[in-house]
Amino acid sequence: MASEVEIRLDEDDLIVSKTDPKGRITYANRRFMEIAGYSEPELLGKPHNLIRHDDMPRGVFRFLWKTLHAGQEFFGYVKNRTADGGYYWVFANITPDYMSDSSLAGYFSVRRRPNFAAVAQVSDWYRQMRAIEAQETPSKAPEASMQWLIAQVEQQGISYMDLINQLEELPE
Template sequence: MEQTAMGRGAGREVQLAPHELIVTKTDPSGHITYANRVFMRVAGYAEHQLLGKPHNLIRHPDMPRGAYRLMWQTLQAGHEFFALVKNATVDGNYYWVLANVTPDYDPQGRLQGYYSVRRPPSRGAIAAIEPIYAEMRKIEAGQGKASAPDTSRDWLLALLAEKGCSYQDFILGLNADVLKAKGVAG
């Protein structure tokens, strides 16, 4: 029986090298159709263990479901999505990424799937998002399973509205130094 990311222990952090990028592609339902070698090495999966599997195979239990609800709503509206994500490896370790997920359309405008490019986030960004995600998980634990992701997403959006920014602007702001050093931001 294959081990899945859900329900494993905390493990140790695996860090991407500053120059490394993780790249994956999925079909419209989120099943992996491509994974680069960096992803396979970091997550600890062989290609045959990934292709055709749901991308949430690497979901870490520390990630609030509300963050994924926000991601899917953004993507289904046709917009790209930036997030800080804690993923699980096959052996129970974890790694943080600054993820950029983009819808992929054919020439006729039909959704073909999603591209995701992930890079190492700043340590300060991780430190800033961890208490926010912890509060979202706490909110989710006090809710019914069906309503929990919406409730924690709404809390997150209200928190950021108080700060006068969107989730994407917040995430990009936390990582501005990393992106500027990579030549991604001006």
């Protein structure tokens, strides 16, 4: 792996992917492949966490899956890893995708350039969440850091979505 070189998305970049219900990639747009550094055969059928960066706390993904399993869409900041060891931040919107009979077909994700002032704030939270996870057993770590995140939102006195909207409005 190369050193951690950051790729910054352009203002008009959209990274799009679809997965099956288990999170295996069934579609990746060309921009996703270009930024992540993977070919289509290297992505299709693979778990989406192939691009998960080690700096991402497991509690964020616990919260993401809890949100999706409740049938809601998820918005959040995610640091992804490229094939060569670099990274890129995205503002992700992930939604459940249903078939005509209302059964779950999978998930649809659109990622775009994040507000980098928000990334600075979120990075601090993620460091704290990883520290919490490091103090827990592997089975308890995701839940412990997710609960910490939920407590941080509650301390703001607003909903998670309101907090995300506020972060997106920060001046860069």
